[in-house]
Amino acid sequence: xxxxxxxxxxxxxxxxxxxLARLAGLGCLLAAAPLAAQGSxxxxxxxxxxxPPLILPDVDGKLVDLASFRGRLVLVNFWATWCPPCRRExxxxxxxxxLFRPEELVVLxxxxxxxxxxxxxxxxxxxxxxxxxxxxxxxxxxxxAGLPSTFVVDRQGRLALRAVGGREFDDAAIVRQLRxxxxxxx
Amino acid sequence: MIASGGxxxxxxxxxxxxxxxxxxxxxxxxxxxxxxxxxxxxxxxALQREQVAAFYQARGxxxxxxxxxxxxxxxxxxxxxxxxxxxxLRLADLRAQSPSGTVRFRQPQAWQAEWDRLGVAEPARIAxxxxxxxxxxxxxxxxxxxxxxxxxxxxxxxxxxxxxxxDRKRSHEIAIDHVRCxxxx
Numbered sequence: 001x002x003x004x005x006x007x008x009x010x011x012x013x014x015x016x017x018x019x020l021a022r023l024a025g026l027g028c029l030l031a032a033a034p035l036a037a038q039g040s041x042x043x044x045x046x047x048x049x050x051x052p053p054l055i056l057p058d059v060d061g062k063l064v065d066l067a068s069f070r071g072r073l074v075l076v077n078f079w080a081t082w083c084p085p086c087r088r089e090x091x092x093x094x095x096x097x098x099l100f101r102p103e104e105l106v107v108l109x110x111x112x113x114x115x116x117x118x119x120x121x122x123x124x125x126x127x128x129x130x131x132x133x134x135x136x137x138x139x140x141x142x143x144x145a146g147l148p149s150t151f152v153v154d155r156q157g158r159l160a161l162r163a164v165g166g167r168e169f170d171d172a173a174i175v176r177q178l179r180x181x182x183x184x185x186x
Numbered sequence: 187m188i189a190s191g192g193x194x195x196x197x198x199x200x201x202x203x204x205x206x207x208x209x210x211x212x213x214x215x216x217x218x219x220x221x222x223x224x225x226x227x228x229x230x231x232a233l234q235r236e237q238v239a240a241f242y243q244a245r246g247x248x249x250x251x252x253x254x255x256x257x258x259x260x261x262x263x264x265x266x267x268x269x270x271x272x273x274x275l276r277l278a279d280l281r282a283q284s285p286s287g288t289v290r291f292r293q294p295q296a297w298q299a300e301w302d303r304l305g306v307a308e309p310a311r312i313a314x315x316x317x318x319x320x321x322x323x324x325x326x327x328x329x330x331x332x333x334x335x336x337x338x339x340x341x342x343x344x345x346x347x348x349x350x351x352x353d354r355k356r357s358h359e360i361a362i363d364h365v366r367c368x369x370x371x
């Protein structure tokens with residue numbers, strides 16, 4: 001992930017301060033409310049309806065269209081840096097991507113409402129493609145019930161699996177579910 | 187006013203120290219509270235005003251705008267469906283029962299109307315919306331979620347926190363006694 005090239009040294013300094021302030025509130029909430037164990041496995045979506053459209057900019061401003069990945073599995077994860085279970089599961093998205101070839105699986109991490117600097121300070125140059133849903137319109141279109149929420153779109157562009165709440169996505173149960181979808185040619 | 191990085195670091199350290207300090211024994215020494223039924227687990231953590239204010243100010247709220255919410259009786263709620271049935275619940279089905287009566291949790295859309303009135307910026311409103319325990323939920327087995335919610339009014343005495351939820355067959359109830367709001371001072 002690249003930072004916007006137009007960002008000068010002064011705004012970077014201000015952004016660094018803002019990041020510290022953001023971390024202050026989050027750190028306190030984390031201290032006060034230890035996390036529960038992550039959930040396990042993903043739930044098959046009844047009827048496998050067509051996935052809603054998803055066309056969003058990545059952190060470099062380039063538009064990414066879910067439809068362009070037809071023929072591959074796409075894991076769509078809705079998240080934010082201030083959401084403790086999102087932060088906890090995020091590294092597992094990168095580990096999951098490494099378990100599959102790019103022509104088999106694509107991970108799209110859809111951030112809600114935050115700017116590129118905030119995202120970069122947390123995610124760095126990771127393995128997954130990060131998209132920006134600045135006004136949360138995509139979350140509403142996908143009927144997201146809470147953060148984090150994750151969907152798997154099958155190779156035919158249908159919603160196949162969903163999960164509400166944090167997961168470890170390189171968990172054997174989830175990897176098995178994804179391998180199963182790859183074998184499914186229906 | 188933008189504070190220096192050093193000042194912010196000290197504020198961060200101070201806020202975390204406040205969060206980690208033992209709370210007054212009579213107030214919330216038992217927080218977080220836990221309850222479970224039919225494999226469904228609920229955890230409620232009473233949040234201090236300073237914690238809540240710091241979280242939302244860091245997401246763009248002006249101190250004055252978030253003051254009422256931070257001073258309300260705010261909980262971080264965490265629900266885990268460890269059972270075998272999908273279940274449904276609504277924030278409206280969560281309530282505090284005390285000798286002085288029943289108090290519900292204020293719906294997130296009521297707070298959003300307040301943010302509209304105060305002209306809170308969209309990024310801050312989006313963060314608030316998604317940081318709340320959502321008003322209506324469907325949970326598959328294995329799902330879990332956490333979010334904040336504030337009672338419609340503070341209760342000074344210990345109360346019973348009651349959550350009703352339903353699976354495909356019937357309604358269930360989790361009740362946790364001796365829950366308290368975090369003290370304001």
